[in-house]
Amino acid sequence: MITIAGAGVAGLCVALELARRGHQVTVFEQGESLELNQSSHLAGGMLAPWCEKVSAPEDVVRLGAGAADWWAKVTEVQRTGxxxxxxxxxxxxxxxxxxxxxxxxxxxxxxxxxxxxxxxxxxxxxxxxxQECHLDPRQARQDLVRQIEELGGEVRFGEPAPERVDIDCRGGAVDLPELxxxxxxxxxxxxxxxxxxxxxxxxxxxxxxxxxxxxxxxxxxxxxxxxxxxxxxxxxxxxxxxxxxxxxxxxxxxxxxxxxxxxxxxxxFPDNLPRIIKRDETYHLNGFYRHGYLLAPAMAQRLADQFEQEQMKCAS
Known part of the structure; x- marks a missing residue:
């Protein structure tokens, strides 16, 4: 079983990506409901890499290019530009x-x-x-939870994460350098x-x-x-x-x-781009700035790849 801390958009995207690959996942969320995760709950839900390019690094466009198609398999995406x-x-x-x-x-x-x-x-x-789109973040996270559970995963609300988890996506609740x-x-x-x-x-x-x-x-x-x-x-x-x-x-x-x-x-982080940081035995995915819904799919895929590669190394 893979344990994940945090049911914000990043934690749920990682959980779904891993569940789709056949892994058993459990997400721990200290809050009693999705609404208590303020950053994800209050987001605009814009999948707008070209508008963000005006003030963001080029990587935002590259990482966000496939976000709309990823989300369309999860929830309703408004492709109205x-x-x-x-x-x-x-x-x-x-x-x-x-x-x-x-x-x-x-x-x-x-x-x-x-x-x-x-x-x-x-x-x-x-x-x-x-080419730009938007979604309803509140509905999107409900749909993420539903799909995780349909794939056999579990999201535990009102339950703090154990001291050690495999993946930590708790945003500002974690002390990371430069965050x-x-x-x-x-x-x-x-x-x-x-x-x-x-x-x-x-x-x-x-x-x-x-x-x-x-x-x-x-x-x-x-x-x-x-x-x-x-x-x-x-x-x-x-x-x-x-x-x-x-x-x-x-x-x-x-x-x-x-x-x-x-x-x-x-x-x-200082460059306003998310990072995957491995500290001890835990992967940390953090630092999404204002691009959570835009960049979470690509970063979830990247983290799932790294996690599986590490498992293969350990197995061999």
Missing amino acids: TLVVAPPRDQAELRQFASRTEQYEQLGDNRIADLEPDLAGRFSKALFFN RMVRGEMVMLECPDVTITRTVRLLHPRIPIYLVPRGNGIYMLGATMVESDSWRAISLRSALELLGAAFALHPGFGEASVIETGVGLRPA
Whole structure:
């Protein structure tokens, strides 16, 4: 049996990858439910390697290229692309964004209106990344647990991991060299009067945001990345900036209901890329920064390969 600590997105992806290869896996999660793992629970769920390329290492694109196909075997993936817009006064931000990435189509106002009618007349130019996708992180982790259990694995909630496990994916709960916490804040809105069907990124020099539709008039709104390990509730400044940016995207959000706010601490290494570290007899998978759902599939496959290779060496 392979023991895994942590039922965040990384731990569950590793468990499923190993279970698919015929291994018996047990995942230990100290929290009583999936919702208590804040980083994975509050994530945007964007599978957007080309947008992330603007501020992330090239490895993010390479590792994230197959994420959508991997996830499509687990949960529903919305293959509707990402639309990147900017207010007229911030067109320089849009040009700068375009210069740092690729795999996009430049759109004018008519094409923007075709893709998102509720944004008609609001933006004259946009970038459209038609290969990008998004998923619902909360549903995705439920589906991960279900598939692990269907393959004979076990996820034990409310049970701390034993002192020694084979694989440790507990994020900030583990002391690893150079690992730091990055604070992310989000707001969930209910706004049935606005219909947006794909992830939209609104560029702004101070507070760029992303808006991810969850269906039935529910939208996840996020942006803030703060170098902090504080769990305190969302700050007034962050909430005002997020909500003001949503209003700038579409004034209909002025009538939205705020149904949830949240704060998550995302573990990251200095290069903001995840790492596999073997310490004593335990493999540690950690440091996903803001790319958990995008990079977890590739890193889970890589860790499963290493684990199996090590087992073969020991057997021989």
